[in-house]
Amino acid sequence: KHPRAQQLGPCRDLEQAGPQHPSIHPACPSSALLCPLPQILNRYDIALIQEVRDSHLTAVGKLLDRLNQDDPNTYHFVVSEPLGRNNYKERYLFVFRPDQVSLLDSYQYNDGCEPCGNDTFSREPAIVKFSSPFTQVKEFAIVPLHAAPSDALAEIDSLYDVYLDVQQKWDMEDIMLMGDFNAGCSYVTSSQWPSIRLRRNPAFWWLIPDIADTTVKSTHCAYDRIVVAGTLLQEAVVPDSAVPFDFQAAYGLNDQTAEAISDHYPVEVTLM
Template sequence: MPTPLFFLFLLYLSGGRPASVFKICAFNVQSFGDSKARNNEVMRTLVQIVSRCDICLLQEVRDTKKNAVPLLMTALNRYNSQNQYRYVASERLGRTSSYQEQYVFVYRTSSVILADQYQYPDTLPGDMDAFSREPFIVHLYAPRTAIKEFVLVPQHTTPTNATKEIDALYDVFLDVKRKWKTEKVMFLGDFNADCGYLAKKNRQKVRLYSNQAFLWLIGDKDDTTVRDSTHCAYDRIVVHEESFARALVPQSAKPFNFASEYGLTEEQALLVSDHYPVEVELRAGSAQIGSHYPHLIILIVTAFFTST
């Protein structure tokens, strides 16, 4: 028997597009550090990509000298002076000192308030150190959206351990639910969820698949890779909670083919990344908080004092 979320998915596929939307993006920028930050052509493309988004998760940031992200932010704020951006970054993550990455969220200050953040501890009894790069989780307030507040959980899996890490995201969901008393959660990032790393025969073992409360927005037929020789849906977006599903703009979840959009050859695009970003849009809503969202006042006040 079809579940309520199944009908929400049909609704998601069938509707129209509002005049004003809120765009969430996730982009594996493939070893983003000094070399890319000092390549003007690469930076120009990165700025164009990120400036399309109200909030953009960057993965595979390897900014050991701590120069690359500030350079990107300076270029971004010069490019789009009407929308100023800030960022928040995880600690350097990885099981070895020789290879570590950061998660970085870049967001428009005019449309997003960062209410809270935390690094998932990855110390669950019986499943400690489940992740190579533990999620760096953010709680956001977006007053102009229909949903108003939500949580983003990023994940860049290790390809050979993708099935286990994607399954362990369910434990992260439970941790977020306990910590922040919300189920409005979106998982996003390079899950390596295709082309042999997440076999279809193993998917029923993955709780984000088997639990029908979770909606996978990027499908298996999508291609999130730049190379013409590959066709893999590595990068995904998954949402939980019916109100979150209803807040999505129908048919807005997709990879963004920046090579086609900006007239780049495959060789030029690969200088930027071997992945395309994935994105989804939230419907616009009243900017008023109203009596139904008194807890959002607490989020705003908390975010204000945290940032000062």
């Protein structure tokens, strides 16, 4: 079975179900247990969930209970500290199948002094390193980012510095950067792409194209991206496997239910 990496946008209401691949954000009618979120996550061996606003990890615990209802070791998780420049905080949450991948290490990127006003990211990446005996690339890192829409251009460009930091810290080349970069429509325009180091450097493969639509609503924007660097990781990517997953069509959901789960489609990729 090939590990697959996925990014999922906000699941609004998961936090309300607990007294968040995201507070987890409030979203399904009356109970997050009604959400198809566990069904979506079960597709993946590694999943990144963003916009988790669950200060006590109560909703995260309930989500893991659902994912592990048949076997307590189906999924494990690693979660960042609450991140943000003000009272609004989010976490990065990774859930993963321990029979497919092993968590080797993790660290919080230091992007400067928030109280001093010289930090780079609204929510600085919390980087994780995995290994798998089932893929051509045996070890790889994942760098998550939920970019602030108003600062998307600068934050995406600064991912290059994060990449260099991971390279130096772990002495590795095989690095995947993924998340809601807000990398499209009015937040990053076609004329701005050449100024982004992560984009103009051919060492980075952008697997989700600019013409993709990763939004559930009527907008057509490629906000969510997967970028891979490193020869072994790039060679492990199954051709044409990197796509948005339209869970609304897959599960026959109406607009209201789909938007309650997330206003973004997950983007996914398969490694061989």
